[in-house]
Amino acid sequence: MPLRLEKRAERSSTMALVSPLIAIALTLIFGAAVFASRGVDPWHGLYVYFVEPLTDEWAREKMIVKATPLILMGAGLALAYRANVWNIGAAGQLQIGALFTGLIPVYFSNWQDPSVMPAMLLMGVIGGILWALIPAYLKVRFNANEILTSLMMVYIADLVFDWLVRGPMRDPQGHNFPKTVNFVGWQTLPHWGDIHLGALFALVVALGLGFMTYRMLKGFELLTLGSAPRAGRFAGFSAQRAIYFCFALSGGLAGLAGASDVMGVSHQLQTPYSTPAYGFVAIIVAFLGRLNPIGAIFSGLLLALTFLGGEAAQTSLHIPDKIAKVFQGVLLFFVLACDTLVYYRVKWESRK
Amino acid sequence: MKKLLISAALAAMALGGTQAHAADKLKACWVYLGAIGDMGYTFQHNEGVKEVQKELGDKVETVYVENVPEADAAGPIERLARDGCKIIFTTSFGYMEPTLQVAAKYPNVMFEHATGYKTAPNVSTYNAKFHQGRYVEGQIAAKMSKTGVAGYIVSFPIPEVVAGINSFMLGAQSVNPNFKIKIIWVNTWFDPGKEGDAAKVLFSQGADIIVQHTDSAAAITVAEQQGKLGFGQSSDQIKFGPNAQLTADVDNWGPYYVRRLKQMLDGTYKPLQSWDGMAEGTVAMAPFTNMPDDVKAMAQKTVDDITSGKLDPFTGPITKQDGTVVGEKGKPLADGDILGMNWYVKGVDDKLPQ
Amino acid sequence: MEQLWAIAITIIAASTPLLIAAIGELVSERSGVLNLGVEGMMIMGAVAGFGATYLTGSSAVGIFASMLAGAGMAMLFGFLTLTLLANQVATGLAITLLGIGLSALIGENFVGKQIERLPNFHGIDILIIFSFVLVGLVSWFLFRTRYGLMVRAVGDSHTSAHSMGFSVVGLRYACVAFGGACAGLAGGYLSIADTPQWVENMTAGRGWIALALVVFATWLPKRVVLGAYLFGTISILAFVVQTMGLNVPPQLLSCTPYLVTIVALVLISRNKRVLRANTPACLGQAFVADR
Numbered sequence A: 001m002p003l004r005l006e007k008r009a010e011r012s013s014t015m016a017l018v019s020p021l022i023a024i025a026l027t028l029i030f031g032a033a034v035f036a037s038r039g040v041d042p043w044h045g046l047y048v049y050f051v052e053p054l055t056d057e058w059a060r061e062k063m064i065v066k067a068t069p070l071i072l073m074g075a076g077l078a079l080a081y082r083a084n085v086w087n088i089g090a091a092g093q094l095q096i097g098a099l100f101t102g103l104i105p106v107y108f109s110n111w112q113d114p115s116v117m118p119a120m121l122l123m124g125v126i127g128g129i130l131w132a133l134i135p136a137y138l139k140v141r142f143n144a145n146e147i148l149t150s151l152m153m154v155y156i157a158d159l160v161f162d163w164l165v166r167g168p169m170r171d172p173q174g175h176n177f178p179k180t181v182n183f184v185g186w187q188t189l190p191h192w193g194d195i196h197l198g199a200l201f202a203l204v205v206a207l208g209l210g211f212m213t214y215r216m217l218k219g220f221e222l223l224t225l226g227s228a229p230r231a232g233r234f235a236g237f238s239a240q241r242a243i244y245f246c247f248a249l250s251g252g253l254a255g256l257a258g259a260s261d262v263m264g265v266s267h268q269l270q271t272p273y274s275t276p277a278y279g280f281v282a283i284i285v286a287f288l289g290r291l292n293p294i295g296a297i298f299s300g301l302l303l304a305l306t307f308l309g310g311e312a313a314q315t316s317l318h319i320p321d322k323i324a325k326v327f328q329g330v331l332l333f334f335v336l337a338c339d340t341l342v343y344y345r346v347k348w349e350s351r352k
Numbered sequence B: 001m002k003k004l005l006i007s008a009a010l011a012a013m014a015l016g017g018t019q020a021h022a023a024d025k026l027k028a029c030w031v032y033l034g035a036i037g038d039m040g041y042t043f044q045h046n047e048g049v050k051e052v053q054k055e056l057g058d059k060v061e062t063v064y065v066e067n068v069p070e071a072d073a074a075g076p077i078e079r080l081a082r083d084g085c086k087i088i089f090t091t092s093f094g095y096m097e098p099t100l101q102v103a104a105k106y107p108n109v110m111f112e113h114a115t116g117y118k119t120a121p122n123v124s125t126y127n128a129k130f131h132q133g134r135y136v137e138g139q140i141a142a143k144m145s146k147t148g149v150a151g152y153i154v155s156f157p158i159p160e161v162v163a164g165i166n167s168f169m170l171g172a173q174s175v176n177p178n179f180k181i182k183i184i185w186v187n188t189w190f191d192p193g194k195e196g197d198a199a200k201v202l203f204s205q206g207a208d209i210i211v212q213h214t215d216s217a218a219a220i221t222v223a224e225q226q227g228k229l230g231f232g233q234s235s236d237q238i239k240f241g242p243n244a245q246l247t248a249d250v251d252n253w254g255p256y257y258v259r260r261l262k263q264m265l266d267g268t269y270k271p272l273q274s275w276d277g278m279a280e281g282t283v284a285m286a287p288f289t290n291m292p293d294d295v296k297a298m299a300q301k302t303v304d305d306i307t308s309g310k311l312d313p314f315t316g317p318i319t320k321q322d323g324t325v326v327g328e329k330g331k332p333l334a335d336g337d338i339l340g341m342n343w344y345v346k347g348v349d350d351k352l353p354q
Numbered sequence C: 001m002e003q004l005w006a007i008a009i010t011i012i013a014a015s016t017p018l019l020i021a022a023i024g025e026l027v028s029e030r031s032g033v034l035n036l037g038v039e040g041m042m043i044m045g046a047v048a049g050f051g052a053t054y055l056t057g058s059s060a061v062g063i064f065a066s067m068l069a070g071a072g073m074a075m076l077f078g079f080l081t082l083t084l085l086a087n088q089v090a091t092g093l094a095i096t097l098l099g100i101g102l103s104a105l106i107g108e109n110f111v112g113k114q115i116e117r118l119p120n121f122h123g124i125d126i127l128i129i130f131s132f133v134l135v136g137l138v139s140w141f142l143f144r145t146r147y148g149l150m151v152r153a154v155g156d157s158h159t160s161a162h163s164m165g166f167s168v169v170g171l172r173y174a175c176v177a178f179g180g181a182c183a184g185l186a187g188g189y190l191s192i193a194d195t196p197q198w199v200e201n202m203t204a205g206r207g208w209i210a211l212a213l214v215v216f217a218t219w220l221p222k223r224v225v226l227g228a229y230l231f232g233t234i235s236i237l238a239f240v241v242q243t244m245g246l247n248v249p250p251q252l253l254s255c256t257p258y259l260v261t262i263v264a265l266v267l268i269s270r271n272k273r274v275l276r277a278n279t280p281a282c283l284g285q286a287f288v289a290d291r
Helices: A013-037 A042-055 A057-084 A092-107 A118-143 A146-166 A196-214 A217-227 A228-232 A239-266 A275-288 A293-317 A322-343 B003-015 B041-057 B074-080 B093-105 B128-145 B161-173 B192-204 B218-226 B254-266 B293-308 B336-341 C004-032 C038-056 C061-081 C089-110 C124-145 C146-156 C158-163 C166-192 C206-216 C221-243 C248-272 C272-278
Strands: A005-007 A344-349 B026-031 B058-065 B087-090 B110-114 B124-128 B150-155 B180-185 B209-213 B229-234 B244-253 B273-277 B283-285
Touching: A013 A322, A042 A057, A042 A322, A042 B093, A057 A196, A057 A239, A057 A275, A057 A293, A057 B244, A057 C089, A092 A118, A092 A146, A092 A275, A092 B273, A092 C004, A118 A146, A118 A239, A118 C248, A146 A239, A146 C206, A146 C248, A196 A239, A196 A293, A239 A275, A275 A293, A275 A322, A275 C089, A293 A322, A293 B074, A322 C061, A322 C089, B026 B074, B026 B254, B026 C089, B041 B058, B041 B229, B041 B244, B041 B254, B058 B074, B074 B093, B087 B093, B087 B254, B087 B283, B093 B110, B093 B124, B093 C146, B110 B161, B124 C089, B124 C221, B128 B161, B128 B209, B128 B229, B128 B283, B128 B293, B150 B161, B150 B192, B161 B180, B161 B209, B180 B192, B180 C206, B192 B218, B192 C004, B192 C166, B192 C221, B209 B218, B209 C089, B209 C146, B218 B229, B254 B273, B293 B336, B293 C089, C004 C038, C004 C124, C004 C146, C004 C206, C038 C061, C038 C089, C038 C166, C038 C206, C061 C089, C061 C166, C061 C206, C124 C146, C124 C166, C124 C221, C146 C158, C146 C166, C158 C166, C206 C248, C221 C248
Parallel strands: B026 B058, B026 B087, B087 B110, B110 B124, B124 B273, B150 B180, B150 B209, B209 B229, B229 B244
Antiparallel strands: A005 A344, B244 B283
């Protein structure tokens, strides 16, 4: 084989910073080619897609709103993946979080004082944690593959949500349409323009987890279990506790993302509920951020940008929205490919 | 990374910032739930837009955003409002709250929300009496079915869907009082595989005609394969079932869109709540095919009667599934009763999912 | 009788794509590669199969094209995970995202077009028969041939397989490509044979089910048949039950296949003996030859 990888003695810290940039550059080149193939001037296409949203106050706000759940989930997943705990079901955990949040305005609609807001957020976190602990328990107790169980739980969450919002939790004045009553007053998050309090949570959580990963024992424990399970076990760390901890953490954050989404953006539950789809995008966020919670802030914003760019390209370039999906997929490809540079040296060999 | 983006921004601004807008055109914009290639609901809205382009030509610039999830709609709607759209059509029920949210911020932009019920000074609602077409289909089904059983594939129990089932049943009962329908809820608007499977199951359970209130053309394709009959949904699906499609209830949004935009152009536009049907041309039937002439004549007469207002599918008294009676004799049900319908008429052999 | 046959044939048609996709993924996983991109490869197979049939008028060409498209996506996956040693979970997700977007883009011009359905006899077409032949062949290959032994060896312990002189990466490439071709064919089955049309996103999550089936089957080809047909049966019976007027929330019925998969996973996974006997020990791990 002409292409050969040679493991570096240490991970290259230069490459760790440069590789996401190379990936983004390659995605831009790919994007230019796609635009050109559809008869759009590539420069103009890239401008509309990736730059215009940043030049405008309104679009910047929208970007932060979109990035909020992505960062919350991405930061939690980054930590879990580092510990080799594969929670693929953030989408379902977000949805159950939103559902739990909605229980308060639906069944205690008169609860209108400042205490209701933290109570609802807490409900969201609890919902996410509970849903996430199911695959964790199945993994620890029965050794069931968590990738598959957490994924199956996404479908089940969607159906449970659908059943409840269509049935018992439906707004009685809502003409039978599948949505709950609107959240009002203290049941919604304070906001500045379009940006709501959830953005602050995202920032604090990502920074806090980043700090934890590198400074505290828990972080060390997770890192060890991820990169060298056996060494971790010798050091007396419990793999089972790590599984519970990672699922509870990433699930709780997904639940918080769901709570802040319904309390900050839609102000009601409705089905079909589309935000959960970001649960899968959050996996890209985690990887693009190099499985670093702080990196998730940047990658979350970048992914949010690709969504906004997709909308902009539709309205001003008349390019179908599938392009956004293709860009996200390609971006992830290049990120993963470039990651190799961090740990390996690429060598071209002539045939022997 | 930020730096890179900013320098790229500066470089690109020089290139991209000079795009001129055709300022004197009326910019009309649409927000779609699905892809314009769904061959059903969204496809039909886009056909309406095409009619606008044909009728009003270069007086109007049309823009659409497709595949917009309902809970996520505020962003795309607001983008359109900021991009200079003078009128924005939001085409799905779930866009109700986002439409109202954005409308409050942009009082000079007119909003038109399809199939909802909340309005504002600059938010109109528009809807179609889809159930009128289903009444005609019910009559045809009762005439054409050999087994006396139709299969009905449905998505979600919202009033529009329930009213459709009831209207179909009332139409069928007007021909054959013992007509039966079998209902399958597939819990999705769009999954061709699932819709096709549901159709196959219904045919195996004795139905020989298929009706659907989901968005793909899978059911009529299955009917064609099995040599059975069926109705197209939302759009004329005859090419998927040349030997199977009896007719289709076509959502014909073109006339409404053209009318509203003309009003915008000549300054007579006023926000309103409209609920058009066959009379206005919003509900249309695809050509009657694969049936004998007497059935065609009967169907055409029903269409004519509904169009002229002589016949209303929901004319009282109507016996509900639980035996209670609604509506006064000879009088149609109030619009509100139909728009909030959550009960079956007598003869429907299913329990409404709650 | 006729009615039973009609339901049976519906179940068979619903199970076949799951079976074909899962048996391909099984081979890939047996060689130690976990490819979560089944959904993406499947949808690419669906669009390629439909497109080729539409353009050439030949469903044989369509079937071939769907396998090619699936294998092509799989090679992309292979390049990233086997040559560049990228994380398999993330790469699989990328394949799925890309496949869904790309297929929609490619398929823009095929929407609403018509093709001739794959010929069949009372609903039984060649691919249904082939799916069973495929299971037999894979089973024979894995457990009765030298190459099959090599594949399993590579999946169980790539380092010792390497020291025995097997080409770990080469074998894995072959298995991944085979898995992709099967996923593509499964997609092609949907767009050529089952509901002969192209619509965006028409696989609607079936690729993910196929993945679950492989674990359900504890990596044994024959059990994949059982799993696929169990799954197909439940999803169709959920409809049959409705037409009988039983009052069960439809959402609950729609849940059952996923619940059954989880329960099956639990039952199988807790039995360490069964699991250890068949689970490829190196599943999901990257391999670097240290010469």
